[in-house]
């Protein structure tokens with residue numbers, strides 16, 4: 001981990017059936033500093049010891065900087081260690097945080113169109129990014145397209161905040177794609193299927209567009225492959241896959257047989273013998 005600091009969990013809120021929001025506060029009273037879109041590594045301690053997971057802060061309320069808080073959105077993974085820990089913890093738990101890390105940030109030179117493509121909690125880094133882009137959207141300096149994939153309407157996270165941005169800016173386009181929801185009484189921005197299926201309809205142009213992709217590794221790979229075919233370079237498609245820790249396999253302790261022990265002792269004696277020096 002790079003620069004580390006301690007945090008304490010102050011608030012927990014349910015966002016959907018499978019997602020919780022957590023507010024951690026720095027213990028040293030300092031402000032949290034990161035570029036919108038970056039992530040931190042959190043080290044937690046459960047009964048089995050310390051373990052680390054990456055999370056992208058989704059701070060966007062009153063400005064991203066100048067706050068002692070790190071707000072996380074975490075989705076539940078069956079059998080996941082962090083999921084077990086975080087979905088059963090109480091306010092007051094401590095963690096050690098390192099960072100910030102990552103390249104999923106607003107490009108220094110704004111493109112004509114910036115596509116933000118997310119699935120599920122992959123929306124987390126895009127909330128502070130949207131906040132940071134507000135002045136540029138107000139000044140109509142760029143177009144922003146948000147393609148957001150969720151299983152159901154219940155999993156359309158931050159729907160009020162995102163709908164508010166949609167209502168506020170003409171240069172903002174929203175498409176929500178549900179993979180497991182029927183589209184009865186749907187809004188104009190609601191679609192069936194996956195975000196990948198929406199990309200082509202915008203006729204992406206490598207000369208003027210930049211993509212930030214975040215979330216499900218399959219979605220990230222599929223979108224990237226599609227964009228590569230359209231002439232985009234890796235630099236124009238910034239990717240962050242929410243790859244998950246493999247279950248740690250318990251290390252098997254090797255038990256030596258009596259014969260193996262005898263051979264090792266024999267070798268050790270041979271090489272430590274003064275006759276060999």
Ligand SMILES: Cc1cc2nc3c(=O)[nH]c(=O)nc-3n(C[C@H](O)[C@H](O)[C@H](O)COP(=O)(O)OP(=O)(O)OC[C@H]3O[C@@H](n4cnc5c(N)ncnc54)[C@H](O)[C@@H]3O)c2cc1C
Nearest residue numbers: 053054055056073074075077080081082083121242244245
């Ligand atoms: C840069 C980065 C930023 C991230 N930001 C966030 C964030 O903001 N919010 C968030 O919720 N997560 C985020 N993640 C993922 C997060 O770090 C954890 O991996 C996630 O919370 C699952 O941890 P876990 O300990 O519960 O499951 P693990 O113990 O890591 O996994 C348990 C088992 O389930 C499998 N598995 C885990 N997740 C999935 C899944 N979604 N689908 C299918 N199989 C799975 C694993 O392969 C493993 O076998 C981020 C990951 C990265 C790399």
